[in-house]
Amino acid sequence: xxxxxxxxxxxxxxxxxxxxxxxxxxxxxxxxxxxxxxxxxxxxxxxxxxxxxxxxxxxxxxxxxxxxxxxxxxxxxxxxxxxxxxxxxxxxxxxxxxxxxxxxxxxxxxxxxxxxxxxxxx
Amino acid sequence: xxxxxxxxxxxxxxxxxxxxxxxxxxxxxxxxxxxxxxxxxxxxxxxxxxxxxxxxxxxxxxxxxxxxxxxxxxxxxxxxxxxxxxxxxxxxxxxxxxxxxxxxxxxxxxx
Numbered sequence: 203x204x205x206x207x208x209x210x211x212x213x214x215x216x217x218x219x220x221x222x223x224x225x226x227x228x229x230x231x232x233x234x235x236x237x238x239x240x241x242x243x244x245x246x247x248x249x250x251x252x253x254x255x256x257x258x259x260x261x262x263x264x265x266x267x268x269x270x271x272x273x274x275x276x277x278x279x280x281x282x283x284x285x286x287x288x289x290x291x292x293x294x295x296x297x298x299x300x301x302x303x304x305x306x307x308x309x310x311x312x313x314x315x316x317x318x319x320x321x322x323x324x
Numbered sequence: 325x326x327x328x329x330x331x332x333x334x335x336x337x338x339x340x341x342x343x344x345x346x347x348x349x350x351x352x353x354x355x356x357x358x359x360x361x362x363x364x365x366x367x368x369x370x371x372x373x374x375x376x377x378x379x380x381x382x383x384x385x386x387x388x389x390x391x392x393x394x395x396x397x398x399x400x401x402x403x404x405x406x407x408x409x410x411x412x413x414x415x416x417x418x419x420x421x422x423x424x425x426x427x428x429x430x431x432x433x434x435x
Contacts (some may be wrong), residue, residue, distance in 0.1 A: 236424060238369075245326070246361070246369065246412050248424030260422045301374050309414040309424045310359040310374030317368060 203227040203313045205297050210318030213287055217322070221282040223297030223315055231255065231275040232303040236311065237282050239293035239320075249295070252280060254305030264290075287322045294319050327352060328413050328427035335433040341401040344430045346413030348394050352425055356416040358396040360389055363410045363429070372411075373398060400432075408434045 209221040223235060236251040249269065250261045256273040270283040280297060295318050298311035329347040336342035346358065360373040371380050373389035376396065388399045400407055413427040 238424075238426075245410075245429040246363065246414075246426045248414070248426055251424060260424070262423055263420075296368060298369075301371060301380060307416060307424060308357050308359070308375070309416050309426075310357065310371060311361075311369070312371045312374070312380055314368035 203299070205299060205313055205315035207295065207297050207315040207318040210295065210320045212321045212323065214324050215287060215289060215322055217287050218283070218285045219287065219320060221284065221295055221297075221318060221320075223280040223282075225278045225280075225299065228299070228313075229303070230278040232305060234300045234305055234307040235273065235280045236298050236300075236307060236309070237271065237295055238298055238311075238314075239295045241290070241293040244293075247293075248309065250282065251307040253307070254303075260307070284320070287320075289322050292320060292322050326428040327417060327425040328415065330411075330413060330427035330430045332428065333431045333433065335435055336400075336403045337435045338403055338405065340403045341399060342403060342432065344398045344400075344411050344413075344432070346396045346398075346427050348396070348415060348425075350394060351419045352394075352415045352417040353391065353396055354394040355418065358389065358391050359414045360387075360396075360398045361412045361414065362407075363412060369412065403434055405434050408432055 237249040299313040301312035357375040361369040363369040
């Protein structure tokens, strides 16, 4: 089982980035996927999740209206589109897979990606 | 301020048993599963306990989880120096159309 994130980098305030999370080694469409971030010196923060079929998403208040989560199960990939980025969005972003393959989120993540750094700065 | 409340720090001596607590509410811990993570700097978090008290394969039985009402606990017995890390609780919260929530984390020091 492996999750690999990509797409992080340096972006100016107000800019956009799209993070990708490619999964392998498991039946991708069976599992909900979440994004979790950790800002410098801070704790873990849940950002967003998408169910196995891709038909339902949830967002943290800090992400609502600015971030959009989607998935393409034919490509075993989840995408986090981040718009109107702010300095406070600077963090390492992880995608994570649920341990239970029900397609829904319980916040029990048994596999995580390596993390991708997003830096929002002018 | 986190939805789930954890003490910011805890400590124990080698071989001791320590407990880390996580307090929530009726919309999260009270009705949903609690999960626990160990996090070392520069690495991805590691799942220690899921569904209140289940250990994933490979996690030593020194780690155990319990829940009562709107609070949960992670117990670590036979404390080892390698257990020094940050520990987080996490659960689904049914308020506001549903969202995931983490505790603020507890830094465990092994003396």
